[in-house]
Amino acid sequence: MSRHMNTGRKLSRNTSHRKALLRNLIRAVILEESITTTTPKAKETRRVVEKIITQARVGTLAARRHVHRTVRDQAALAKLFETIAPRFKTRPGGYTRMIHTSNRVGDNAPMSILELVEKSEKVAAEPADDKAAKAAAPKAEAAPKAEKAPKAEKAPKAEKAPKAPKAKKAAEAETK
Amino acid sequence: MGVPKKRMSRQKRDSRRANWKVTAPNVNTCTNCTGPVLAHRACPACGHYKGKEVMKGAEE
Ligand SMILES: [Zn+2]
Numbered sequence: 740m741s742r743h744m745n746t747g748r749k750l751s752r753n754t755s756h757r758k759a760l761l762r763n764l765i766r767a768v769i770l771e772e773s774i775t776t777t778t779p780k781a782k783e784t785r786r787v788v789e790k791i792i793t794q795a796r797v798g799t800l801a802a803r804r805h806v807h808r809t810v811r812d813q814a815a816l817a818k819l820f821e822t823i824a825p826r827f828k829t830r831p832g833g834y835t836r837m838i839h840t841s842n843r844v845g846d847n848a849p850m851s852i853l854e855l856v857e858k859s860e861k862v863a864a865e866p867a868d869d870k871a872a873k874a875a876a877p878k879a880e881a882a883p884k885a886e887k888a889p890k891a892e893k894a895p896k897a898e899k900a901p902k903a904p905k906a907k908k909a910a911e912a913e914t915k
Numbered sequence: 916m917g918v919p920k921k922r923m924s925r926q927k928r929d930s931r932r933a934n935w936k937v938t939a940p941n942v943n944t945c946t947n948c949t950g951p952v953l954a955h956r957a958c959p960a961c962g963h964y965k966g967k968e969v970m971k972g973a974e975e
Contacts (some may be wrong), residue, residue: 803933838969
C-alpha cells in the first residue's frame, strides 16, 4: 500500500512502546536541555518538542492542560512553562538544534545531540557528554575544566595536545 | 520460484565478487584540532562543531 499522508517514524516499536519512548525523550529534553540519542529518535522528538514549546509560550491554563497530555511529569511541565517558555518568548519556532556526531560503536547507528537553542546558564556551562563518562569522573572533571576552557582558546594548537593527558593524570591523582 | 539449475563455478562467483570494492569516506579536517572529521558531524576527537565545543571529545 502507498504511504501517502503517513508521517513520522515507527522506530521499530508498537504504538504504545513508541509513545512511551517519545514521552521519555521529551521529558529528558526538557529537564536536561541536551540529550544524545540516535538521529531518527532525535528527529521524532524534535517534532513534538517544537510544538510543545510553542504551546507553552501561550502560557494559558488551557495550553498547560493540552501539553500535560504529552508531558505527564510535573517537574518537566513546570520547567517548560516557567523557565523554558519565557526564554523563547520572541523566537518564532526553531527552539531546538541537532548536531550530528559519530556513529555509535557496536551497531554503527547514526547519533545526534538534540538540544535547546537557548540553554539555562547552568547547563550551558558544560558541553554535552556521555552519561557514563559523567558518572565515572564527576569530581575530576570539574577542576581542570574551568582552567582549561580559556586556555584552549589562547594556546596554540600544538600545545594543547600534550597538555590534555597531563591534566587528566592530575585529576586522577586528586580523586585518589 | 526461480531456482538455480546449475552450481556456479568458483571463477564465475569470484569474478562477480571481484567488483565489490570499498570506497574511502570523504574526510575533512577539523578546524579546531586538524584531525579527520566527517562532513556535518562534530569532531570525535575534540568535540567541536562550527567553531564551538558541543560535546566531550575522546581526548579530554
Ligand atoms: Zn577536532
